[in-house]
Amino acid sequence: MTTQSVEGVGDRGAGRPSRPKVVLLSPPGDLGQIVLRSLSGLNARTLLVCEPRSSIRMSAHVSGTLLAAENVFDNGLAIAQALEEEHRRDPIDIVLSSSVRGLSVLGRIRNQISPPVYPMADEALLARLNDKWRFASVCAECNVPTPRTLRFASASELDVAALTRSIGFPCVFKPTNASGGDGVKVVRNETELVKAVADNARFVSDGFLVQEFREGVDVGLSVFAVNGEIRNWSTFQCDGYWSTRFCEVPDLLDAGRRIVSQTKFTGVANFDARRNPNNGELAVLECNPRFFRRVSAARINGLDFVAAGLASLGLAPRQPSFLTTGRHLSASDVASWSGLRMMAREGYSLASLGRDFAEFLRDPAPGIGSFANEWLHLAADKVRLKPSISG
Template identity: 30%
Template sequence: MHAFLVVGTARALVVQATLALRAHVDAECGVIVAKGTKVMRFSSLWSRYIEMDFNGEDDEKFVALVNRMAAHCPGLLIVPADCDGTRLTNRVRERLTAGLVPTPNTATLNRFDDKWSFYQFCVEAGLNAPLSWLIDSKEGLDFQRVAASLGSPFVVKPLHEQGSKGVRVIRSEAACVRLVRDETYQHAPLIVQRFIRGSDLGLNLLAIDGTIRAAAVQRRLQPQDEVAPIQFIHNDYLLDCAHQIARASAYTGIMNIDARMDEATGTIYLLESNPRVWRSMAASVWCGLNFMAELIEPDKSAGSMRTITDGYADTFHHPFFRPRLFYHAFSDSSDRGRLARLMLRDPCTLGSSAMAQWRKHFARPPDMLEREANGQETPTAH
C-alpha cells in the first residue's frame, strides 16, 4: 500500500510534489507544512494536514508523529518538497521508522542552496557562470566599481531566497542608491552578478549517488512569465552539465538549475541551483516524465537515464483556465489524465492558477515594471 507524507514550508512546492505523486499512483497523502498556511487545509490533494515549526522547536513532535503514522501504515514514505523539509528530515532521519525518498545530505544541500557557493562550484568545475561578487550587505554596493567590473546593468540577489524574492536588476546609479536606501530591503549577504541578456532555460535532474537517472531541459515561451507555456527541448550543454554536477558532488536527489542563454553569443550560463522540487514540476509530468515517480522508485531507472526532449505544457493546468484539458480529465487514464482530474477537484490549485493570471494582468511589481520599461527580462521563478 502506498502512502506519502510530503514535508515543506513552500506551499507551491508542496502542491507540485503532491500532484506529481498522486498523478503516478492512487495513494493516501498527508502534508506537514509551516505554521500559518491554513488555506492549504482546504485542498483535496491530501487527507491529513499538519502544521509544525521547521526551525527545530518541533523536531521531537515530528519524530513522534511520523513514527506513529508509520506504525499504522508500514509503507509510509516521507517526501521533502523543499530545502526546509529536507533539513528537518535530515536532522532526525536516524530516529524515523518511515521510509525516506533519496535526498541530499545537509552539507550537499547547503552547498547548492547558496547562490555564492553554487557559483564557486561552477568555477571550480569549469562550468559557465556569470562573473559574480559576494558582499556583506547592500551598503557595500558601489555602482561605479561594480559596473566597471561586471558591466551595467547587473543583478543583486539574496543567497538563499527562492521564487525571485529579493532579486533586483540595477541599471543606473540612481537605482543603486534607491536600493541602498530602501528600508524594506533587508536581505544579507548578497551576490552581485553580471546581467546576461537573453532567454531563460531550466535544467531539471534526478541523481542517485552521482549518477543521473532522469533529466530534462525546459524553457518558457515568450514572454517567459509564470503563466507562459513550457517547452521541453534537447540541449547537449545542459545535459552535460547535469552529469558533471552530479558526478562532482556525488549528488543524490532532485534539483532544478536556472540558466540563461546569451542572446548575442548563444553561450549558456548557470545562474543558480535549487536542490528541491520546482514550481513547474507538473509540466514534465504532463509531457511524460514524472520526476516524483522516478524518485520514489529509483531502482527502476538504474543503468539508464530517462529524459524528454519535446512537448509543451502549462505550469497551471487547471481546466477552468485551459478548457481543452476537460477532455483529459474525463477520458485519459494516464498520468496526464490523473493530473487533470486532481487539479479539477482541488480548490488550492484553482486558486493558484487564478492568482497567477491576476498577477500577470494586474499586479506588476515596481521592479518588474522598471525591467520591462527598459526591455530587460524578468527572472522566472522555479
C-alpha cells in the same frame, strides 16, 4: 538523436503497493501542492506535516494530517516522534519534502526514524547548492560557466567603484537565498542599484549579489539523481511567463552532469541558465535542489519527477529517462499577447492548459486558499492562511 525514451513506462514492479502511504513535510509557501498532484496521480495516501493554517490542508489529495503545529519545522524531534508512532501503528512507505527547509529538517532526523526517506542530499550540500554565491564556486570547480558576480554582506558594504570596474552596467541585483524571482532586478546605473538594495532589504539578510547581465533566453535542466548519477532529466527553454518548451540543451545537460557527479548529488534539482542566441554562450545562474515549479509541466509531458524518486525505491512505475519534447502553456500566458504569439508561431496549444484546469477543478481549495491569503494579507496586512504555493 531520438527524442524521448519510453524505457520502463507502465513497468509494474513485483510487490509494489497499490496505494503507497506517504508523509509529505510541507513548510509554508513551498510547492507542496505540485508534489501532491503527482502523488495523487500515483494513487498515494498522503499524510501531511505542516503548520495549522496551511492552505495545503484543504487539498482533496490529502488523506489526513499527521502533525500540524505552529513552527513545527523548528521542532525536528516532534516530527521524528510523530513519524515513529505512525510507522509503528501502520507502516509508512516513504517520507518526503517539497522544499529546502523541509528537506533540511528531514536530513537532520533521518537517522532517528524508521520509514524510508525519498532520495535526498545531506543538509550541508543542500545549503551549498541553494545559496547562489556558494553554488557559483561549485560551478567554478566543475568548469561550468557563470556570470561574473560580486557578493556584498550588507547594503553598507556596497562598493560601486569595484563593481563598475569588474562588472559595469547594466547588471543584476539578487538576494543570495531567495527564489521565484523575489528581489531580482536588472539595474542600469548606480541610482537604480542603490534603490534596488533599499527596496529589497527584506530579502537580503544573507547578503546580496551583483551580477553581470547576460543577454539572452532562459533555459533549464531538471534532474533526478542518485549518488552523482543522473537517472532522469529534462531540458527546456522558458517562454513567456512560466510556459515551457521542452527541447535539447546538450551543453546545459553536460554542465549538470559535471555538477551532479562532482557533488555526488542525490535527489531532485533544477538548474536555471541563460543562453545568448547571438554567440551561443551559456551561463548557469542557479540550482534549486528540491522539487521545482516545472514538475507539473514535465509530468503532463510524460516524465514525473516525484514518481522518478519513488520508482528508485520500487514504489512507482519507472519513468522515462529523459524528456526533450512537448510544450506546456502557463495560465498567465494564455491571456497575453506573447501567449497568443506562442500559440500562433511556436507550437503551443491549449491542451496542457486544459489538463491544468481539470486538475485545478478536481482540487480547487488550496489554490483559492492561497489566493485568499494573499488578498487578506494585502487587505489587512496580516497573514491568516499560509499559502501553499509561492515560489
